[in-house]
Amino acid sequence: MNNSISMQSDGLIDYLNRVQDCVNSPKQEIAVEGLGGSASAYFLSRLHQLEKGRPVLIVTNDQNRGDLLLEDIKYFFDYLNLQTKPLVFPSWELLPYESLSPLNEISGERLEILNKLRKGENLFLIAPIEALMQTVVPGNILQKNVFSVKKGDELDRELLETCLADNGFSRSPLVENRCEFSVRGDIVDFFQPGADSPVRIEFFGDTVESIREFDVFSQISVNKLNAIDILPVRELCFGNIEKETGLKQIFNRSEELGLDSTQVKKLHEKIENQGFFPGMEFLAPFFFNSRETVFDFLPGDTLIALDEPDILFEKSKQFGELIETEFDNCIEKGSIVPAPHEFYLSSDEFFSKCNDFHGPVKISSLKVTEYEEFGNGIEIKQISPMAGNLDMFADQAIKWFSEDQKIVIVAPTKGQIRRIHELMNEWDLEVDVDLGRLSQGFHFKSANLVFVSEHEIFGRSHKHRHRRKSNSQSFQRGLKDLKKGDYLVHVDYGIGLYLGTKEIETGMGGGEFLNIQYADDEKLYLPMEGLGYVQKYVGGTETPPPLSKMGGIAWKRQKKKVKEAIQEMAGDLLQLYASRELAKGHAYASNTLLEREFADSFEYEETDDQLKAIEEVENDLESDKPTDRLICGDVGYGKTEVAMRAAFKVVADKKQVAVLVPTTILAQQHLQTFQERFREYPVSIDMVNRFRTPREQKNTLEKLKQGEVDIIIGTHRLLSKDVKFASLGLIVVDEEQRFGVKHKEKLKKLRNSVDILTLTATPIPRTLHFSLMGVRDLSVIETPPLDRLAVKTYIRKFDEQVIRDAILREVDRGGQVFFVHNKIHSIHSIVELIRKLVPGVRVEIAHGQLPEHQLEKVMKSFLDKEIDVLLSTSIVESGLDIPSANTIIINRADQFGLAQLYQLRGRVGRYKHQAYAYLLIPGTGALSGDARKRLAAMEELSELGAGFQLAARDMEIRGVGNMLGKDQSGHIASVGFDLYCKLVEDMVKDIRGEKVEPRIEVEIDLLVKGFIPNDYVPDLSQRLDFYRRIQLAADRNECMALSREMTDRFGPHPESVEKLLALLEIRVFCQQLHINQVLMKNGKVFLTLLPSTPVKPESLADILDEKLKMLSEFQIGILLDRKGWRTDLNMISGYLKKLLKSLDMEKALL
Template identity: 30%
Template sequence: MVNDGAASYDRRGSLASARCWPFWRARKASRTDWMTLSALLPLLSESERFQELIDRLREPISHETLIAPEAPTPYAVGALWRSFGAPVVVVTSQPESARRLTDQLFTWLGEDAPIYHFTENETLPYERLTPDRGATHQRIRAMAALEDRLASRPPLIVASALALSEKTLEPEAFRAGCYQIKVGDVSAPNKLSQTLVEIGYEVESTVEVPGTISRRGGILDVFPVSSDVPYRVEFFGDEVDSIRVFDPETQRSVEPANAVTIVPAEETLPLRSNGGRIRDLVGGLDFSGSAARVEDRVTEELGRILRGEMRDELSYYAGLFNHGSFFDYMPPGALLVTLRSSAIEDAARSTDRRLDQLRATKVSRGEIPNHFPQPYLEWGLIADALKDRKRSVAISPFGVDDDRLPGSAERLPFEIFPVSGGEAEFALDEIERRQAAGYRVVVLTQHAERLAEMAEEKGMAHSVAKEPLQAPEPGTAIFVQGQLREGFVMSPVGESPLVLLTDKEVFGVSKERRRVRRRPIRRGAKLSDLRPGVFVVHVEHGVGRFIGAEASENEGREYLLIEYAENDRLYVPTEHVDRLTLYRSAADAPPRLTRLGTQEWTRAKARVRRATEQIAAELIALYASREVIPGLQAKPDTPWQDRLEASFPFEETPDQLSAIADVKADLEVPRPMDRLVCGDVGYGKTEVALRAAFKIVESGRQVAILVPTTVLAQQHYETFSDRLSAFPVKVDVLSRFRSDEEQKAIVAGVAAGNIDIC
């Protein structure tokens, strides 16, 4: 218990003594009509050979190598986690592999299973970009899960090599930033609010998303990053009078709670860092080759960051603040599972090369000083961390492909079921044959009812699964509504074999559903953005300067104080923060403050309205002229276009199909195309662009794709290259990841027509 005279609350140096995660569950997807396949796990986990494997893994030091095809690997990982009884961390070579594995593990273990995706941030090192808070929160949830020693079920965490390479908060700093608030605690609301801001929480007018807090008099709303629900803490003076869970949509209280535990909301906590150490690190930098003002800018920005006045540039300085890694959070008894260890090493070394080249380019251009700390781990450190684990399993479809992990290879009892090539009748005949041989047959399909009707017409013995799913008896077949990428056959020694089929084996094609991380929409200014001295714009009163917040003793409300011209002041209730926006301008000079009580702001808005109407008129004229100008016309869909679209591994959403159809229709019309496709991250915009680009290439033209960041350029290059690998299409990328010589060669290739998509 910490008591500084004004606040008192528990500070957890370790979470081992706190049962404080009552609503800790992994993020859910809209897949409520699908059944979990957990009932099938005992068929493997309870077999004699598998139990012997688990016994060996529980020894103080154990390294095993397993041979298994890719399709049943999620099933095997689920069985390992179910039987091992301690945290399991699975490492993949690629971010997309980690995402896909996470999705499939939820299918095998259920939506309430403690599965966490330790994802990668979506920003490059040394770039002045703000990481996506959703990705940051996913990473923190995974680390917090490993810190919760008293959880009823140990976590299962999936991470790519890229995610593991990114440095993070040290465990000691993480634990010091964890707080538990209990009913009856003495804690000054103002002090507690400031503490939460220090550990990364943003102040909002209402709390709707994780990582935010809101203060209204004696009420503090907080949405912990580690929770699925927000909490409302009500104070009587400085004493916590009650804690209640509330609905973020209706803002109504739902049920009481005895305590709430709050973990850090950011991986970089400058207000909790050692300022002296940071200044020492800066003192060791070599600015001799840097551009003018780089040293002054670094010094100024770090000062503002350490004073809590600046957060948007944190990722640029992450190497100065973050000195921990994900491996620091893994308890000694955790099980490490690597999928295709050689591919993990290849991916990590490739990342090293790209980031080293980026760093060298930044230094040569004078954008960063020499010896600027790296915010990522090189492969050598990752390899050492993997090697140091006492218990590990390497799973590969090829056998032993990693000489760092000793131990003999054991082949798991899996084989691949032949694909029917789109003939459902063939698949049903094979199912009937397997039934007669005593197999347990499970058909996981998006068309369970239709397949059941076909089986009925053939006179096959079968059933349609009902919730909850039960493992079928030997010699029986069951149709289950659901989806996996591929099926397999499992033949454990001494047990009845299991056949799991998916739409790929039955119909020759399988579509996955994506789990999408929704991002909150920001409206207006955030209270955490308001710092004394910043310029703001009030929708009704114009441009002013934010002075600070003041509390009204009579009303028990808080107000935002805005200063206008001639020292006039405006008091804005904190719940009306959405009426304010931060002033932004391309000019460096400060804006002129609006005079209150005059028509100045009204006249300014009228001028803007007239200018907007003029722009609209010009746009109308422009679009009218475009309608009569002849443009390029793409060919109708070809068999290759159909083949490309059929190879898309996910199920298209209705909106995505509509956007694809509209874009292709535009391309087939002989006039200039002008269409904007909007969508959140993960909703399939890249696939829309890819199909349009392929259609243009097939029509004999080249395609240029412009993206805002180097990371996106590389990601799209890899996606396009992979999806178009079966076609004679040349794809390349022009970015800072390429040397000057490579860039010149690519430009020449585009000019010569040798590169189709760039």
């Protein structure tokens, strides 16, 4: 749809022309008032359309307003077919002089923008005032530290390595996180902090042959580039000259302040030895001779726009006061920091800088002057919210239509667009419905134009949340993170200790072997071809497993015992499944018009996983078998929406729904979520928990019994005998594993008579998901929100300054804080401490011993943002979803378990702002070894690397226990997680009568040895991972994919790898043909077939020739040309392909 508006066709054009005349005269202020709603974004977009690419800087009062304005401008740029990409120059989101560094991602975004400006690009920028009042890296320093690489350049690879190291990148065997680089032969990988994808540069000699972006999960190239600018990781970037200047300036400042020389010496040593430390960026003025801000990078014809200038003026003054306060605190503590005027602009300086450019255009939502120089004939009004009153909107829309106003309704999903079209057709109205997001609408009367956002019609306003595609690679199993001292499980020999690799000479030459220690100090040297038999041991317990005895019967007994337990468990599951198949349930009506309308009103675009789960639940409910499905997905992945779709279907068929949750607080939040989602429909929703008085509960239960309540939400109170339903259809159980044994038994009895949907945030392993299909109905939602950032986690000794800074920073950016203190008797002293440290902050207490009405009031106040800091016990561990709360402080973190810390930290990081977790430990006294391990793991888990995957594995083990029964945990520990999953898969197939194909081991002796050289894949863990994947490859597709991946990641194959992959292809073909031996002798190759082979003498008639002979019923002979190993292996592979083709097994060749 072309939404371009002719500039001559509306009443804004004359106004814009007059504004433009003023804009073209520097230092001419222009006041534009009365731009309510998103009208300011529309006005700026139209002005940019007229100005044809003039650079623009819009100043906002904070980051949140900047993000909101960005969304509106993105929509209008798209609407007006403008090609410019608007960008936000973010603030550090730190307190002045704080002892933390800005996030690498934020610094990366800022440096990307500064570099574009340095190169003369005209940008459309939005920036919070704090970002603009702060100095930045000088242009000449940035230029010195940018390393540009073009395809075809002559470049010494070692120089590129040095550049990456000097620019702050960390060397790593595998690039998985931002700010890392890796070198493998002629290939250099790196991941810039402000980039979406890492980059791979491949050399041919000293020539840059290609520059490619690659996928961080699969490590495979996805996009070609012609050039790349490599930017520093940090904004404080300096060479030896700047370092020398900085150290000298620091010394001079310390003398001015009269500080102790030992303190100065410590700071000098830190800079000399460590290079960088948290908070060092605030020392930047000591290292740079010039004081520059973003304004110094802007082109001279840049148009400056001030969003709400009165608020900006007030904010600049407040920020100036905060700078002075924090500076005084630093001086009082004896810290060496630059003076405020060296690092920041004052309020007066800031506005003076704005006046040096074109404009500024001062944009206000309020019209406060009777006469506005440029405002003649312009009338823009904000849309009055309809709050879900469709009749009110219909009346208003008909009035606009009668006045010949063009109406544009903006909706964020295709489902909502469909729904709006249906409504408009009912009212016989012609409107444009556009896909996009708009914070608020407006009525531009003189232009006969009305913009309305979807939530103004239906009465909902939500934070924008992107989704990303599911990536099954992110939890890939293997040996990638294997290190000495880890335990391994060999299918035949049991649990051993990995001691590293060892080079051993054999008859075929040298080779690399895994060195595994078993009981009684016995060693197993496992060749790389045997990696398919081993997995890394993960048992879900902190105690190390006992080593198995090689050749002993204990391991076989252990496996047998686990198999028997799995058989019993699987049998019980199957029996339950069979009884449900025989039972008759209520078959709900197929997808109705009302259901489609409810689905279309969902404020997000569903992910594929979510849609699949919804479809599976709908199919369950529409059948006449009782539903019993488990929905698995992390917090924020969309499980609740799946449950609400099911609830709507049930209620629409005049049945009732019970939502069972483990905690009172979670019940309260679910009540609000359900009421918000169902607000447009005549559905009665109520709650039973201890927030309600006995009288209120009695009244609610009576209504429930009479059928006057459609959806009831509550804790285990709902399972009490006095709770009666008029017609119960569905029970939704949230986190069933957190209920007691009696409650679980009650649920078990209900399973055959009502439909049950269980939600869990504990991950379920993919292998188990597939193996249990048909035995346990399971839907997995794996797609996380795109904007979610890893929570930045700090371990700190209990320190008042740390607490003050953490709270002040979060509150200053408009957020809220969780403070967890698990001792009720001393919780009031913490309240007093917080009030003393941060005067004026609103803090309240929440814990399980508070009276119900008081706890409810506190929780509601926190949800409504009437409280800045919620000081609570661990009752907030699960369920709460508060996007504005992005800092959590956990006192005595050493006394919590890893799972509990993981859950608590999950309370923050729900929105796209960076979230912080502070794990406070005692200032004195030693921590226990286990506490140290737990805290170290939590700190490591703040990035989505190998540590996170390991934690995911531990979470999955809990998931297995939750799904299959706690008694299975011991069996997992005895044989290891991966082997346990494999045994479950085989057992379930066996019980269901499916044939379990044994893996055919092929002995290949062709006098050719293939291997992966150390200089081709230098990192041992990656080498092991490739060997294991090669051993587990099941078809030619996987062989070819492995070949392509190795070429992409490591360059052209050396001869030894070519041999390895050629042998792999032969082995895969042999497995498909049930050939278990390939031997070369005197220029001939003998293929030995198993009795199960599909190859029969009669099927060979068409392919037998002088080179290929059937020697016996189970042996085939091939006469080789002996023109070299490549010709020999190709010849063998070619005949095997012919055999597969002759048996109509071509699919094996695809």
